[in-house]
Amino acid sequence: xxxxxxxxxxxxxxxxxxxxxxxxxxxxxxxxxxxxxxxxxxxxxxxxxxxxxxxxxxxxxxxxxxxxxxxxxxxxxxxxxxxxxxxxxxxxxxxxxxxxxxxxxxxxxxxxxxxxxxxxxxx
Numbered sequence: 001x002x003x004x005x006x007x008x009x010x011x012x013x014x015x016x017x018x019x020x021x022x023x024x025x026x027x028x029x030x031x032x033x034x035x036x037x038x039x040x041x042x043x044x045x046x047x048x049x050x051x052x053x054x055x056x057x058x059x060x061x062x063x064x065x066x067x068x069x070x071x072x073x074x075x076x077x078x079x080x081x082x083x084x085x086x087x088x089x090x091x092x093x094x095x096x097x098x099x100x101x102x103x104x105x106x107x108x109x110x111x112x113x114x115x116x117x118x119x120x121x122x123x
Contacts, residue, residue: 005037005106006030006068007099011044019055026059030066037106038063041099043074053088060093071095073102 001007006029014022026038040059042048060070073096083090096102 001033001035002103004033004035005039005103006033006035007039007041007103009041009044009099013047014045014052016051019052023055023059023062027062027066030063030068036068038068038070039073039096039099039102039106040070041073041102042079043076043098045079046076048079048082050086050088053083053086053090056093057088057090060090064092069094069106071102071105073097073099 006026008022008026010022029035030038038059040056056072063070070092071094072090075095094102094105096105
């Protein structure tokens, strides 16, 4: 956690069972830690199928219901192209080029992270 933002980093291939568990773990962490934002860093993910795309959309939907916002960061061009080809629009899911930008997006949106010691925002 960085302030009230949960940072989730995914590496390699995420199988169906692990993706479902991820969804449950994120929801639990939001409620247990009062997270107001979630950054899912997918820069280490090379392959996304329709199931994983739907999991991302479901994570964003459940996060919103828990009064938090989700930003997916670091999506590779091939992954983005695959999601488009699969027809997955991922409503309600914001994206950023990298985790730093995702944190800045959440900070600008609601003042998240303003109380994290040593954290400075660029003017």
